[in-house]
Amino acid sequence: MAVIPWPVKPARHPGSVAASAPRDAAASRVAAAPSDEPAAMAAALIQSRQTILPKRLGAPGPTGAELAQILGAAAHAPDHGQLVPWRFVLVPAPARPALAEVFAQALLERDPEASPEQAEQAREKAHRSPVLLLAVVDAQRGDPEVDLAERMVSAGCAVQNMLLMATAQGYGSALTSGKALKAAGLRALFQLLPSEQAVCFISIGTVVSRKAVRVRPAASSYVSTLQPGRGVVPGF
Numbered sequence: 001m002a003v004i005p006w007p008v009k010p011a012r013h014p015g016s017v018a019a020s021a022p023r024d025a026a027a028s029r030v031a032a033a034p035s036d037e038p039a040a041m042a043a044a045l046i047q048s049r050q051t052i053l054p055k056r057l058g059a060p061g062p063t064g065a066e067l068a069q070i071l072g073a074a075a076h077a078p079d080h081g082q083l084v085p086w087r088f089v090l091v092p093a094p095a096r097p098a099l100a101e102v103f104a105q106a107l108l109e110r111d112p113e114a115s116p117e118q119a120e121q122a123r124e125k126a127h128r129s130p131v132l133l134l135a136v137v138d139a140q141r142g143d144p145e146v147d148l149a150e151r152m153v154s155a156g157c158a159v160q161n162m163l164l165m166a167t168a169q170g171y172g173s174a175l176t177s178g179k180a181l182k183a184a185g186l187r188a189l190f191q192l193l194p195s196e197q198a199v200c201f202i203s204i205g206t207v208v209s210r211k212a213v214r215v216r217p218a219a220s221s222y223v224s225t226l227q228p229g230r231g232v233v234p235g236f
């Protein structure tokens with residue numbers, strides 16, 4: 001499939017963030033793309049993603065072609081050294097009973113007093129949402145100089161690409177974690193290497209119901225600027 005480059009804003013004036021961008025042939029080409037429409041589209045897509053928990057995700061799930069597009073989006077994540085330190089394991093319906101047993105077993109290991117109803121609730125979680133994937137990160141694969149934090153960032157970018165693609169296709173999605181991710185039974189079921197860790201599940205499906213969107217933090221609350229002679233000051 002042809003890759004259509006997203007238009008890049010040209011450098012505008014000294015002092016702007018883009019002012020240090022190289023003024024090469026590519027930069028002059030993109031200078032001819034004045035439209036803000038792509039940025040508005042990107043903002044609309046990013047802002048329309050919200051967590052839709054698996055219990056609120058129903059059929060139909062993505063088609064095979066849509067799922068391939070979602071999975072392919074992960075490959076566009078930044079990846080220092082091209083290690084591909086993450087992978088995803090699909091859990092189709094016929095494999096859900098085995099996962100359900102792992103969830104119940106993990107609960108009973110943590111809490112031997114758990115009731116049969118609680119064990120059944122744990123099992124039921126494996127059967128929610130049409131598409132279920134486990135995200136796995138390898139702490140060692142490839143170059144040992146690339147530490148776990150960088151690998152996790154790359155995995156997070158890959159996952160976000162997938163969530164945004166699913167959102168663009170009109171599906172709801174969620175990430176879920178939980179103590180079962182570290183259970184020996186889950187590690188065995190997914191055949192994890194000793195260097196791998198299960199990071200979270202990704203659920204994708206049709207939105208059955210949704211909560212009100214949450215208020216997002218203002219960028220000024222999490223951005224500061226290093227200023228000469230003044231140190232780090234709030235805002236930007």
Ligand SMILES: Cc1cc2nc3c(=O)[nH]c(=O)nc-3n(C[C@H](O)[C@H](O)[C@H](O)COP(=O)(O)O)c2cc1C
Nearest residue numbers: 049050051052053174175176177178199200201214
């Ligand atoms: C790695 C990861 C694991 C998560 N696990 C859970 C979970 O187990 N249960 C849950 O309700 N939400 C889980 N979430 C979703 C967050 O709760 C959710 O993103 C947050 O409430 C913000 O909602 P939003 O995605 O709509 O902005 C997880 C998010 C991340 C990034």
